[in-house]
Amino acid sequence: MRVHSIDYLRGAMASAVLLYHFASWSVGGQASDTVLGKLGIYAVSTFYIISGMSMFIAYRKSEWSMGETFTYLIKRFFRIAPLFAVATLSTILVVKIMKPAYVPDTANLIANLTLAFGFYAPTKYIATGGWSIGNEMVFYYFFPILALLVKRPALFAWAFIGTLGVYAFYAFSVLGTAKDIGSGWADYVHPANQGFLFLAGVALGKLYIDGVIIKQKTALLTLGLAAAAFVIYPASGNQISIVTGFNRLAFTGLLVAIVYSVACISINTESIAHAVMEKLGELSYSIYMLHGVIGMAAMNLIAPHFGITEKLDKLYLLLFGALPCTLIASLLVHKFIEMPAMKLAKAISPKRNALPASQLY
Template identity: 45%
Template sequence: MHRIDSIDYLRGILALCVMIYHFMSWSIGTPDSSTTLGRLGVYAVSTFYIISGISLYIAYFDLKLSNQKLLDYLIKRILRIAPLYWIATLLTGFYLYLATPNFVIDWGKYISNLTLAFGFYSPKNYIPVGGWSIGNEMVFYALFPLLVILAKRKILYLCASLVLGLMYFYISSYSLVTTQTLAQQWGTYINPFNQAFLFSIGVGIGIIRKSHTPANNLYPLIALVGACIAFAYWPVDGNQINIVTGLNRAVFTLICGIACWSVLSLDKKPQKYIAKTLKLMGDISYSTYLLHGAAVFYTSKYALPLFFSAPSPHEKLQFFCIITLPITIILSYFVHKLVEIPFINFGKRLTTRSKQNLFSQGRPRSDELLRK
């Protein structure tokens, strides 16, 4: 898969924002929707979906609906997502076993997580922190081949996106209500049909990028600065339900789409050491996102009491930032090196071998030609 550095940088920054948002939520309290962090806590994940659509389209824009091509695609996607998700699930499950008296395993729930099937029929059945979004991703991976085929005829892709958009805005305008909090309506919010339009936006941005590249950085830079300002200062406050419903849903969706297009279009690398740091955060972003919850659980149970007997909310936040954050980054780095990369490479070897086998079946071997 062709890597796009700027998109990886953005993914890493957003994963860090999600982690800090959770640190704040689990200590001082959930940030209000008037704050930038409170907005990032919701729309960082939304932006992940857009980034996913961009990355997949650029990597698989020529995907064909043949058995071998689809099998190769699915093998690579599963081996990219599943191993780390298994680790996060088992770490969370083991913590629950240690922390919960008379713990009983819900085998159906754990099987649905280990097979990554829960997103298709019970999105709120996830186990690790943030696991719901991975369930959604699996649904989008299943949808993606159809979107790629439709993208060959732009009008068909636009019609499909329109359908997804109508479902997206129907849920945000009618299924979700501002008289209840986002937490109270969480099961509705995390439904894949309330997120799939974001993925299709990413595919659309990928289509635009394949056919048109900005001549310079001026317009993308202006768009990015404007999107950041609008994201931070768009007038809305109160519970986060207010930023995922009605007009605000449309505004923040547009802002995230513009930001992703801008970052994708910028053709300028930061200074060497900044680029290295951003690349590292991008490389470990998936591990950071999925493992920081487990890191908080274990450090809170076993390390926090060593520093504070009865920590205040601010002391707990300080602990998370000073102790849990670096532990998460270090853990994520080693998991990325020892788990993610080997399984990614394994997927490449499997799909390469299957292509070679298919090729050898289609042509006679050299020794057969010599015998003839």
């Protein structure tokens, strides 16, 4: 079962992260009172909810035997690792050109290429945005347990409440003492601070499969109201203000409403718009992982070479140079690296009866 509207949202959120970074790197950091400032934080949070929901829908028929679990882990690794390696090695190459004396730490490089860093050193990512993929791998590791818990509603409810408690603890106590998002970054990117979002997605997937579907008009109204509330929600200053306290819980509630209302919207799969948005969703992981290194190259190699120093000129360089390059690179990497890697994973994995997993981004 493929939920096309969720693909749309996935692509839109990847694009939002790209625009947030390009704006921040050129004209300056985006504060909490701007739409991009909010999306810079919560687009990634949306990915976690989408991921949890997509994984549950895709693997809803799995019994999680040893063979099925092994197959699942192989496919997840081959889905994520090849592109992550491309982004990581490309970032190292660009940094090496910028700073010839730079030598990557071998242990850290291995941790990135194996995607193990998320389990014990979530701040040690190399590629832009890599921390969130490290978190995803942690969630994927525990997903079979969550999927089994769903079959025992009482246990799942306790897991849900407990994870929400940890989420609130981070929002009010751990991050609540941070002066800004930079000083609180190590705590913010920790999987324990993000796990509830993935679990909330699993819960939404269960509701969706159980047929708890909002009618089209209600879904559109809910989406409109939640999106409007997200935009106008009062916030100011450093982004730490929107990831702490009641603001964190409010934004999370809005994201849950947005994701589920989008999932319940029917899509005309015959339109040109669908073809464009479906492709954007298909390339969303590539866009997310590649825009950082391409933007870095544009800002630090291309801009100085052509004497581009003004903020707006740098933004134009990113929007009209780096963005098209990101899309082209994403198309090529998806076709020649991601797709072959997924086919290889399928070929070497034991057969199973569960449905094929939806794409992460």
